[in-house]
Amino acid sequence: xxxxxxxxxxxxxxxxxxxxxxxxxxxxxxxxxxxxxxxxxxxxxxxxxxxxxxxxxxxxxxxxxxxxxxxxxxxxxxxxxxxxxxxxxxxxxxxxxxxxxxxxxxxxxxxxxxxxxxxxxxxxxxxxxxxxxxxxxxxxxxxxxxxxxxxxxxxxxxxxxxxxxxxxxxxxxxxxxxxxxxxxxxxxxxxxxxxxxxxxxxxxxxxxxxxxxxxxxxxxxxxxxxxxxxxxxxxxxxxxxxxxxxxxxxxxxxxxxxxxxxxxxxxxxxxxxxxxxxxxxxxxxxxxxxxxxxxxxxxxxxxxxxxxxxxxxxxxxxxxxxxxxxxxxxxxxxxxxxxxxxxxxxxxxxxxxxxxxxxxxxxxxx
Numbered sequence: 001x002x003x004x005x006x007x008x009x010x011x012x013x014x015x016x017x018x019x020x021x022x023x024x025x026x027x028x029x030x031x032x033x034x035x036x037x038x039x040x041x042x043x044x045x046x047x048x049x050x051x052x053x054x055x056x057x058x059x060x061x062x063x064x065x066x067x068x069x070x071x072x073x074x075x076x077x078x079x080x081x082x083x084x085x086x087x088x089x090x091x092x093x094x095x096x097x098x099x100x101x102x103x104x105x106x107x108x109x110x111x112x113x114x115x116x117x118x119x120x121x122x123x124x125x126x127x128x129x130x131x132x133x134x135x136x137x138x139x140x141x142x143x144x145x146x147x148x149x150x151x152x153x154x155x156x157x158x159x160x161x162x163x164x165x166x167x168x169x170x171x172x173x174x175x176x177x178x179x180x181x182x183x184x185x186x187x188x189x190x191x192x193x194x195x196x197x198x199x200x201x202x203x204x205x206x207x208x209x210x211x212x213x214x215x216x217x218x219x220x221x222x223x224x225x226x227x228x229x230x231x232x233x234x235x236x237x238x239x240x241x242x243x244x245x246x247x248x249x250x251x252x253x254x255x256x257x258x259x260x261x262x263x264x265x266x267x268x269x270x271x272x273x274x275x276x277x278x279x280x281x282x283x284x285x286x287x288x289x290x291x292x293x294x295x296x297x298x299x300x301x302x303x304x305x306x307x308x309x310x311x312x313x314x315x316x317x318x319x320x321x322x323x324x325x326x327x328x329x330x331x332x333x334x335x336x337x338x339x340x341x342x343x344x345x346x347x348x349x350x351x352x353x354x355x356x357x358x359x360x361x362x363x364x365x366x
Contacts, residue, residue, distance in 0.1 A: 004068025138182030156261025161191025
C-alpha cells in the first residue's frame with residue numbers, strides 16, 4: 001500500500017503522524033511510505049532520518065495526497081486540504097467530527113473513508129488511540145492552568161501548590177477518565193487541593209483508592225459543581241462522550257459563582273467544549289476572558305510538546321496502521337471490531353451514530 005504522511009498545518013501543530021521507526025516497520029512489510037518534506041522537523045525527525053529507512057520525501061502536500069492510498073495524519077484536515085482528498089482514499093487521523101459540521105460535510109462530499117483515532121474502541125470500551133494524547137493533554141492542562149493563574153498572565157496570582165504557611169490552590173477536575181486522572185495526578189503532585197468529579201460511582205471508588213491523599217472524589221452534578229465553584233482556582237474540563245459533542249457542565253450564568261482571575265482549561269474543546277463559554281483557541285493566542293474568568297481552550301494541546309507526543313502517538317497507532325496497510329481497510333475493519341468502531345464516514349455515508357445524531361444526518365449501519 002502507498003502511505004502518505006503530510007506535514008501538519010494546523011496552528012502551531014508540531015507533531016507528525018509517524019516516526020521514522022514507524023515508517024521502517026511499514027516499509028519492512030512491503031509498503032511504500034511518502035513523507036512531505038519537513039513533516040517531522042518540529043518533532044525532532046529530519047527528512048534524512050525518514051530517507052534512511054527507505055521512505056520517499058516529496059516536496060508538497062499535493063504530491064503526498066495525490067499518490068497515497070492511505071493518509072495518516074495527526075489532526076483533522078482543514079479547509080485548504082479538503083480539495084486534496086480523493087474518493088476511496090483512506091484517512092486515518094483525529095477527526096472529532098461531532099464538533100465540526102463543516103468538516104463533516106466536506107468529508108461526506110469527498111467520498112473518502114474517514115477512520116477516526118478517537119472512536120477506535122476495544123472490547124472493554126477503552127479508546128487506545130485517544131489514551132496517549134489524553135495523557136499528555138491532561139498533564140499539560142494543569143501545567144498551562146498553573147501558568148495562567150499567574151498575575152502577569154491574567155490570573156489571580158496564586159501558586160498552585162502554595163508554600164509553607166500559605167494554603168495551596170483548589171483544583172476541580174470534571175471527568176474521571178484518562179484526561180481527568182492525569183490532570184489530577186499532576187495537580188496533586190504540585191501540591192494543590194484537588195477534587196475530581198465523575199458520574200460513575202465505580203470509577204470514583206477506583207480513583208479514591210489510587211489517588212494521593214490530597215485528591216478527593218465527588219459525584220458530578222450541577223448542584224455539587226455549583227457548591228464548589230465559589231472556592232475554585234482552576235477547573236479542568238475533561239469530559240468525554242466518545243464520538244459525541246461534550247455536554248456543558250459549566251454554563252455562562254455559573255461564571256458569576258467563580259472568583260475573578262480563576263482559570264478554566266477546557267480539554268474537551270476538540271469535542272465542542274464542556275463549558276458554555278468555551279471556543280477553540282490556538283497556541284499562538286491561547287486564552288481569553290469572559291466575566292473576568294480566564295479561558296484556556298487550545299484544541300491541540302499535545303502539539304506544544306511534539307517530541308513526546310509524536311512518539312507516544314506512533315506507539316499507539318502503528319499496530320493499527322500495519323493492519324490497515326496489510327489487509328486494506330475493508331478486511332481489517334471486518335476482522336477487527338475495534339478498527340470498525342473507528343469508521344465515521346464511508347463513501348459519503350455517515351456510519352457513526354453520534355456524529356449522525358449531532359447534525360441530524362442519516363445514519364448507515366455499516
